[in-house]
Amino acid sequence: MAEHYSSFTKGGRLWLWQRITAAFLVVVLAFHFFLLHFVYHADEVTFALSQARMETLSYYSLMILFLFTATFHGVNGVYNALVNQGLTGTKRQAVKWTLVAASVVLLVQGVRTANAWAGFTTFF
Amino acid sequence: MSQSYNRGLIEDFGRWREFSAGMWAWIFHKFTGWVLVGYLFTHIAVLSTAIPASSQDAAVLAANEDIYTTTIVALESLLVVRILEVGLLAVAVFHILNGLRLLFVDLGIGLESQDKSFYASLILTGAITVASVPTFIAGAF
Numbered sequence: 001m002a003e004h005y006s007s008f009t010k011g012g013r014l015w016l017w018q019r020i021t022a023a024f025l026v027v028v029l030a031f032h033f034f035l036l037h038f039v040y041h042a043d044e045v046t047f048a049l050s051q052a053r054m055e056t057l058s059y060y061s062l063m064i065l066f067l068f069t070a071t072f073h074g075v076n077g078v079y080n081a082l083v084n085q086g087l088t089g090t091k092r093q094a095v096k097w098t099l100v101a102a103s104v105v106l107l108v109q110g111v112r113t114a115n116a117w118a119g120f121t122t123f124f
Numbered sequence: 125m126s127q128s129y130n131r132g133l134i135e136d137f138g139r140w141r142e143f144s145a146g147m148w149a150w151i152f153h154k155f156t157g158w159v160l161v162g163y164l165f166t167h168i169a170v171l172s173t174a175i176p177a178s179s180q181d182a183a184v185l186a187a188n189e190d191i192y193t194t195t196i197v198a199l200e201s202l203l204v205v206r207i208l209e210v211g212l213l214a215v216a217v218f219h220i221l222n223g224l225r226l227l228f229v230d231l232g233i234g235l236e237s238q239d240k241s242f243y244a245s246l247i248l249t250g251a252i253t254v255a256s257v258p259t260f261i262a263g264a265f
Binding site: 019026037038042043047070081102112117 | 154157158160161164165168169171172174175177178185186188190192193196197200201206209213216220223224226227230256259260262263264
């Protein structure tokens with residue numbers, strides 16, 4: 001019987017979500033770079049321009065979805081890279097929950113930032 | 125017929141001389157992934173200056189003198205930041221192109237030519253990066 005080589009848990013669905021988010025991010029990351037470097041240029045950035053984009057609900061929704069998918073894809077990727085390096089046991093659990101905590105902080109701060117532009121609450 | 129063998133630690137970088145194209149693709153994908161996730165945290169931290177900016181006076185915002193605009197303008201005026209942005213583009217483009225390659229291979233498409241598609245990803249990344257340099261450097265001098 002061949003060994004189970006994947007770093008993903010057998011029967012889990014994280015590998016599938018890593019690929020679903022990848023397919024979404026391929027398009028949105030390319031769009032993000034194109035819009036913010038080629039349509040608008042780096043030396044033309046202002047709060048008002050960012051605000052004008054973020055006040056459009058479709059753009060705000062896309063950026064929130066971008067934040068969540070990129071955070072999941074990136075953090076899950078880091079976790080799997082560390083598991084591939086041989087991370088096991090208590091250290092693996094500690095790294096997992098540290099990454100979960102870092103993700104929550106990033107998501108909260110990202111949503112607050114988007115809300116600041118969109119005119120929604122920044123919570124605190 | 126399946127067989128069992130010990131291939132050692134999966135990411136044993138000490139064996140880099142033995143690596144084939146597919147292994148290099150895998151390592152580049154990991155490396156670019158680390159850079160991108162690191163940048164994501166930095167990016168949100170810098171963009172967070174929009175939070176205090178949003179409560180500044182309308183006159184300050186209209187004059188583009190708010191904390192967000194001045195922070196971004198100050199960063200973008202540094203040549204080293206512009207050069208790092210070109211590097212970020214190269215990293216992102218490779219991760220996107222190699223990611224597409226991986227998605228296709230996962231779907232059973234192009235496994236036989238996975239080494240050629242890796243070389244194509246590298247060449248296309250180089251071409252897109254070089255072609256983007258003028259846009260990324262514009263206004264830095």
